[in-house]
Amino acid sequence: MPSKATVVDVPDLKLMVVRAEEFPGGLKPAWDRLESKLASLKGRKFYGVSRYEGAQMVYFAGVVPLSDEEVKAVGLPAMTVKGGKYARAKLMDWSKHTDEIPRIFDELVRDFAMAPNGWMVEYYRSQSELHLLMPLADPKVLL
Numbered sequence: 001m002p003s004k005a006t007v008v009d010v011p012d013l014k015l016m017v018v019r020a021e022e023f024p025g026g027l028k029p030a031w032d033r034l035e036s037k038l039a040s041l042k043g044r045k046f047y048g049v050s051r052y053e054g055a056q057m058v059y060f061a062g063v064v065p066l067s068d069e070e071v072k073a074v075g076l077p078a079m080t081v082k083g084g085k086y087a088r089a090k091l092m093d094w095s096k097h098t099d100e101i102p103r104i105f106d107e108l109v110r111d112f113a114m115a116p117n118g119w120m121v122e123y124y125r126s127q128s129e130l131h132l133l134m135p136l137a138d139p140k141v142l143l
Helices: 027-036 068-074 098-111
Strands: 006-010 013-019 046-053 056-063 078-081 084-092 120-124 129-135
Touching (some): 006 129, 013 068, 046 078, 084 098
Antiparallel strands (some): 006 084, 013 078, 046 056, 120 129
16 A cells, blocks of 8 residues: 655656546546557656646646657657656555545645645556655745
8 A cells, every 4th residue: 555655856757648538537548549659668657647727637648758759750749747846655556556546645635735736646667666746835935
């Protein structure tokens, strides 16, 4: 299950993305579409990014491109998720516990101040380890 949350530095994430048409029902089709565009999944870094825009949850399945040329060749939109300080919780054996993801994000929101307009990030570190990341508000903004 999840480990205790820690604060980590996350670099800017440059991703090729597929937007889910609906949430949560559109997640699997978005991931399927993304993966179908890649020659191989081996050694790739996969991310899910989400946030509310109004009352609507917006979700993108994403992958770090191998090169700028790959972005052009694959033809998927690119996006950059701003790096900085993030609260991180780990979820082990995540594929059997996807129902835990909303609860863990809710706990991060409860326990930390989230950056306005930031993206919640799912980093699929391996087949068994998922990092759930929430961007932290700049402490100077909170004063």
